[in-house]
Amino acid sequence: MSPEKLQWRKVIKGVIAKYVSGTSGLPQGQSQMLDWGDIRENDFVILVVGRAGSGKTTFVNTVSKSELLKVDRGLSKGTRNMGTILCEKVKPRIVLVDTPPHPDEDSEMVLQDWLQSKSRKSKMKINGLIYVHQMGTTTNRFRPQETLGKLQQWGGDEIKDIPYIMVKTRWNLAVPGQDALVEEAWKEGRYKGPDPVVLQKKDDADAGWGVVKLLLENSGYNLEESDETTGVH
Numbered sequence: 001m002s003p004e005k006l007q008w009r010k011v012i013k014g015v016i017a018k019y020v021s022g023t024s025g026l027p028q029g030q031s032q033m034l035d036w037g038d039i040r041e042n043d044f045v046i047l048v049v050g051r052a053g054s055g056k057t058t059f060v061n062t063v064s065k066s067e068l069l070k071v072d073r074g075l076s077k078g079t080r081n082m083g084t085i086l087c088e089k090v091k092p093r094i095v096l097v098d099t100p101p102h103p104d105e106d107s108e109m110v111l112q113d114w115l116q117s118k119s120r121k122s123k124m125k126i127n128g129l130i131y132v133h134q135m136g137t138t139t140n141r142f143r144p145q146e147t148l149g150k151l152q153q154w155g156g157d158e159i160k161d162i163p164y165i166m167v168k169t170r171w172n173l174a175v176p177g178q179d180a181l182v183e184e185a186w187k188e189g190r191y192k193g194p195d196p197v198v199l200q201k202k203d204d205a206d207a208g209w210g211v212v213k214l215l216l217e218n219s220g221y222n223l224e225e226s227d228e229t230t231g232v233h
Helices: 003-021 056-063 105-115 144-155 178-188 205-218
Strands: 044-050 083-086 094-098 126-134 164-169
Touching: 044 056, 044 144, 044 205, 056 083, 056 094, 056 126, 056 164, 056 205, 105 144, 126 144, 126 205, 144 178, 164 178, 164 205
Parallel strands: 044 094, 044 126, 126 164
Antiparallel strands: 083 094
């Protein structure tokens, strides 16, 4: 290959890498991946938690109107890392954090390390939590207290004092009487926050944004268009 073609390939690779990295070059208003160091103190940060297969990652992709996070299917245990998405141009800036499944022994250390990280705590504050539950799973697998209790243990008052909301997915799989049992189990935790929400369709971005707005309103915020881009400065 000629030197000219080699140089051209390097230029193309550089442009692609810049686009995929999510730090620049994106159209104004488009969601993007965000590095920890680029999260601002005034960002509204939301943890998205739940069991493997509950639809956490799909929910984050839907709300952010993107496919930035890989959705694991089949026998996979799902997300193994913390994925952070800065949503499209709104004010305050919304940051969604996709978490590994829990309860799960393999992912506990990832969650614990992240919540107890001094570098993370010095840069950002967690403002809300979304617990995603897939209907149709056996009721004895719905143990929000187990997951949320661990998060509160690792994150302390920062996790205890924020609003929580449960999002029920795959409503078509629900069995008779299951919803009442799920609601009762959730209420036992006496979590601060809005009432549970049902998502009828997994790709309903408007309904997903409605969940985010409920958390914002519960925290005294109003969601509005931002004058700044989502680009990291």
